[in-house]
Amino acid sequence: MELPFTLPTYDERLRRVRARMTAQGLDGLVVTMPDVVNWLTGVSSVGYLWPQALVIDSGDGEPEYVTRTTEEPGVHMLSWLRSPRVYDIATQDPIEVIAETVRKHGLDQATVGVELEAFTLLPGNWDRLRALLPGVRWVDASHLVPEERLVKSAAEIAYQRQAAEMADHAMEKVFAAIRPGVSETALAGIASQALGEAGSEFAAIPPMVVSGERSALVHAMASRRTLSRGDVVCIEFAGVVHRYHAVLMRTAVVGRPSPRVQEVADCVERATEAAIAACGPGAPAPAPDDACNAVLGELDLVRRRCHRIGYSLGVAYPPGWLEPMTLVAGDEHVLAPGMSFTVEPNLHLPDEGFGIKMGDTVLCTPDGARSFSRLPHNLHIAD
The missing domain is CATH 3.40.350.10 (Creatinase/prolidase N-terminal domain)
Incomplete structure (x- = not known):
């Protein structure tokens, strides 16, 4: 066996x-x-x-x-x-x-x-x-x-931590490959190869890469579109160990970002970190959503939110990786040590020609919430 x-x-x-x-x-x-x-x-x-x-x-x-x-x-x-x-x-x-x-x-x-x-x-x-x-x-x-399954054992958490390390490795490989002329499909392939090299199993959802105006398409898959300078690039995938998933989402820009893209990205960075900080033990499930919206509201970005702030995850198979707890108003769960979930205040601004993806897999511990990822939440500049 x-x-x-x-x-x-x-x-x-x-x-x-x-x-x-x-x-x-x-x-x-x-x-x-x-x-x-x-x-x-x-x-x-x-x-x-x-x-x-x-x-x-x-x-x-x-x-x-x-x-x-x-x-x-x-x-x-x-x-x-x-x-x-x-x-x-x-x-x-x-x-x-x-x-x-x-x-x-x-x-x-x-x-x-x-x-x-x-x-x-x-x-x-x-x-x-x-x-x-x-x-x-x-x-x-x-x-x-x-x-x-919502509260994970130490062994389950260890598998998710390994999966997160694989995802970090793959994200760094994708960041290093972003340049004018490279296609979304090529970047998705680089992510898949890097995940495989790190030991990740197949994920419940393939790597998602969207760029330029397509970056506002939150759940679109990679196309043959090639990147140009100034393009925003949104990337999402998961590392997987023994079917335990750790999801990672980041946004990059090819060359220098516009002032508006930088302003929105900075706000999302602060909103992400505020949401994670609100995920301590005993917090009601909607608490991180409220903390996120308090920051996004400073730039009237709450209306640009495209889905819930997060959801529990662990073992998963295609076509999805959600568990039943969702971090939204009306969910009656209370966060407890051992629970793992995503925090992802993603935005879409199709009228402005871009979107922002930012998300981690987070663990609730007795001392507060900790992201499994070691990567910062800032906009990555591929210059």
């Missing part, structure tokens, strides 16, 4: 999840999201493109993992599971196999949690699963396991 944690760690995770199930009145749990399956078992594959399910009952036995025959060797090598239930995609209906597994665990007349927010449970498959198991009382348990 190739596992990033000890067997007792997985036993303890399963025990905690079963305790949550009991507290929520669940007799069983059916999970399909790859990050949840990985956190509980070690299974790691892109095979979640086809129907899969980890069926957990309230007893003390091994959960049963349903997956394609193609994935069976990986289950045995990369997880602690001993007896997966595999189906032949050419001859068997995977939803029927999942339903049979639920029945096998005595859950066909029980209250069972399911991840209704999962992209791995397509509407058609969900309709069929309910039709095959009419006696099940299904309850939305989309956040049951992710909530248990």
